[in-house]
Amino acid sequence: MARADHDLTKALRGSGKTCESARHQSRRLGFASALVLSLAIGSPALAAPPAERQAELIHRLKHDCGSCHGMTLKGGLGPSLLPQALAGKPNDALVEVILYGLPGTPMPPWNFEIREDEADWLVERMKEGL
Ligand code: HEC
Secondary structure: OHHHHHHHHHHHHHHHHHHHHHHHHHHHHHHHHHHHHHHHHHOHHHOOOOHHHHHHHHHHHHHHHHHHHOOOOOOOOOOOOOHHHHOOOOHHHHHHHHHHOOOOOOOOOOOOOOOHHHHHHHHHHHHHOO
């Protein structure tokens, strides 16, 4: 019994340190999650538009974009926007084309209507296949 008490005291005495490092660790964790959160907010890839806007964007993709790229996006006046066609093309470059168009070609800029995070979301959808 006495031995158990002794162990307990030792454990309690030791716990000051454990506590301290636990607190330190949780502070670090707090920092890490704040960082993750700010990255999530700052990174367009992670922020999907609200559901209603997603429906609008997909509608636009099929109709407006589809008028040149084909209703099923398999190509027409504009090239195919199907996953096989876009695979390997960097998202950033595709987002740029959607926002600013390709001057000297029929591909118009859409930045008056589509925001950067939305274009990024559309690129993800196109790469996945609708
Ligand atoms: C008026 C016709 C037209 C419309 C409307 C149009 N595009 Fe295009 N788009 C083109 C053409 C043509 C090209 C190819 C230009 C070139 O490289 O010669 C192109 C290229 C692209 C590319 C680059 C493809 C690649 O493989 O590099 C993307 C991405 C794209 N369009 C997305 C869209 C999206 C998204 C929309 C709708 C928001 C849209 N386009 C609407 C004509 C159009």
